[in-house]
Amino acid sequence: PSAKGTGGLVGIVTDADTDRPSAGAQVASMWTELTFDKGIVQAMVLERSGGTVTDSLGQYRLCGVPTDRWLLVQVQHAEHAVTQPAAEALAKAQQELMAQASAAPKAPPSTRRPFT
Numbered sequence: 001p002s003a004k005g006t007g008g009l010v011g012i013v014t015d016a017d018t019d020r021p022s023a024g025a026q027v028a029s030m031w032t033e034l035t036f037d038k039g040i041v042q043a044m045v046l047e048r049s050g051g052t053v054t055d056s057l058g059q060y061r062l063c064g065v066p067t068d069r070w071l072l073v074q075v076q077h078a079e080h081a082v083t084q085p086a087a088e089a090l091a092k093a094q095q096e097l098m099a100q101a102s103a104a105p106k107a108p109p110s111t112r113r114p115f116t
Contacts, residue, residue, distance in 0.1 A: 009062040013054050013075050021058025025077040027051060029062055031069055 009029060013022040028051040036043050054060045065071060 005066055005068050006064050007067040009065050009071065009073070011060060013058045013060065013077075015077075021054075021056075022075075022077050023054055023056045023058060025054045025058070025060075025075055027054065027060045027062065028074045028076075029065055030072045030074075031066055033066075033069075 011027075013025045013027065014020060015022050028049065030047065030049045033046045033048055034043060035046060050062050050065060052060050052062055
């Protein structure tokens with residue numbers, strides 16, 4: 001059983017040129033969590049990640065990933081290393097995820113009125 005709001009990410013990595021399973025490929029996932037520290041009364045954005053390596057059939061499984069937020073997933077294999085433009089695009093996507101997570105929802109205006 002997994003914790004509420006978590007699940008698994010499963011798949012098969014194949015070579016784009018040959019359509020064959022890609023054994024030994026690295027699969028990495030990144031996401032952000034917004035938490036609130038009651039001790040210091042401050043919202044914090046935490047960066048989380050997980051990773052695994054594909055088996056001989058190109059299959060992978062990442063457990064414990066959130067089901068209620070966007071995941072950034074990257075696959076890399078020694079034969080097909082990430083190029084500089086792809087790495088820059090990944091970095092930009094990570095920055096956008098962080099910006100979205102840090103835009104905490106604002107509390108609704110209070111309807112309480114002071115006693116007079």
